[in-house]
Amino acid sequence: MRRCLQLARKALGKTAPNPLVGCVITQGGKIVGQGFHPKAGEPHAEVFALRAAGEQARGATLYVNLEPCNHQGRTPPCTQAILQGGIRKVVVGMIDPDPRVSGTGVETLQQAGLEVVVGVEEAACRQLNEAFIHRVLYQRPLGILKYAMTLDGKIATTTGHSAWVTGEKARHLVHQQRAIADAVIVGGNTVRQDNPHLTSHGVSERNPLRVIVSPSFNLPPVAHLWDTEKAPTLIFTQEGSNLPLQAQLSQKGVEIEVFDQLTLEAVIESLYERGLSQIFWECGGVLAAQAIQAKAVQKVMAFIAPKIIGGSGAPSPVGDLGFTQMTEALPLKEVVITSLDGDLLVEGYLEG
Ligand SMILES: Nc1nc(O)c(N)c(N[C@@H]2O[C@H](COP(=O)(O)O)[C@@H](O)[C@H]2O)n1
Numbered sequence: 146m147r148r149c150l151q152l153a154r155k156a157l158g159k160t161a162p163n164p165l166v167g168c169v170i171t172q173g174g175k176i177v178g179q180g181f182h183p184k185a186g187e188p189h190a191e192v193f194a195l196r197a198a199g200e201q202a203r204g205a206t207l208y209v210n211l212e213p214c215n216h217q218g219r220t221p222p223c224t225q226a227i228l229q230g231g232i233r234k235v236v237v238g239m240i241d242p243d244p245r246v247s248g249t250g251v252e253t254l255q256q257a258g259l260e261v262v263v264g265v266e267e268a269a270c271r272q273l274n275e276a277f278i279h280r281v282l283y284q285r286p287l288g289i290l291k292y293a294m295t296l297d298g299k300i301a302t303t304t305g306h307s308a309w310v311t312g313e314k315a316r317h318l319v320h321q322q323r324a325i326a327d328a329v330i331v332g333g334n335t336v337r338q339d340n341p342h343l344t345s346h347g348v349s350e351r352n353p354l355r356v357i358v359s360p361s362f363n364l365p366p367v368a369h370l371w372d373t374e375k376a377p378t379l380i381f382t383q384e385g386s387n388l389p390l391q392a393q394l395s396q397k398g399v400e401i402e403v404f405d406q407l408t409l410e411a412v413i414e415s416l417y418e419r420g421l422s423q424i425f426w427e428c429g430g431v432l433a434a435q436a437i438q439a440k441a442v443q444k445v446m447a448f449i450a451p452k453i454i455g456g457s458g459a460p461s462p463v464g465d466l467g468f469t470q471m472t473e474a475l476p477l478k479e480v481v482i483t484s485l486d487g488d489l490l491v492e493g494y495l496e497g
């Protein structure tokens with residue numbers, strides 16, 4: 146199963162809205178076939194492994210980190226391919242939360258007389274596909290809020306200068322996260338202030354969709370994000386805002402989605418409809434607070450640099466949430482703390 150997860154990870158960032166899946170087939174204690182799901186629309190992991198095993202699949206054991214599908218989607222049901230391949234035993238990491246499958250894959254195989262074992266390395270299987278699971282269960286992409294702050298809780302100086310809060314190792318990790326995220330979101334203020342690239346900076350050939358939320362469309366005419374050759378850019382805005390600049394940026398290949406009334410709920414729904422599973426929020430404090438209030442953030446990645454910048458007007462990572470009592474603070478659960486060449490990474494999940 147751990148080999149399945151290793152195989153599945155080869156497609157990190159490439160499978161949305163589909164899950165990350167790897168499959169291994171063994172015969173007499175030897176691997177005779179393996180494969181992974183490369184992207185939505187392509188065959189599932191089981192099909193690649195069965196193809197590789199060929200006749201050696203007869204009487205073999207198939208391991209897969211997600212229950213084999215049992216429905217006709219973009220591709221035919223894997224349960225049928227498994228039966229046709231002559232597999233005798235199937236070992237499954239976790240039941241598929243997709244209501245089109247959800248237990249029926251296992252049932253079909255059992256009814257056909259195969260031995261089926263479920264729940265091997267289940268926690269690791271769930272962790273790998275946390276974004277897919279969230280998307281399927283809640284019809285929303287999983288939101289990860291990332292910020293980097295000093296020990297005194299500032300994300301920039303009083304002038305807005307922020308390059309750099311953390312060291313290279315922490316920034317490298319952020320570039321890796323961008324490479325596996327389906328989209329990175331910022332607000333107009335971050336574009337005006339930082340002129341970011343929001344790419345994976347060469348750690349991978351893959352870059353996320355770069356999303357800007359800007360009701361006013363008060364954006365600079367020249368910015369790194371308008372170069373759409375490296376990565377696509379999408380701006381969410383409101384009816385009638387800065388039409389000349391909209392026309393100019395459209396010409397450069399920037400996609401613009403206009404709402405009568407721009408809300409984060411509408412943004413999240415649009416990203417879900419576009420098939421995205423994991424959103425990386427790299428915005429400033431105002432948008433971060435709005436995203437938390439809109440329940441668009443499930444996970445937090447806070448990078449903390451052991452340095453003090455001070456400044457009573459210097460910005461902090463999360464703006465006003467309307468809380469007045471410490472008892473109202475939002476606790477994180479399943480907290481993991483990692484040291485990155487002196488910086489700290491505090492990761493955890495918001496409750497609910
Ligand atoms: N077990 C399994 N292996 C894979 O490689 C998969 N991609 C899936 N995906 C499941 O099937 C749904 C997508 O079906 P289509 O790719 O549209 O045919 C997805 O929601 C999962 O439930 N499962």
Ligand SMILES: [Zn+2]
Nearest residue numbers: 189214222223
């Ligand atoms: Zn399948």
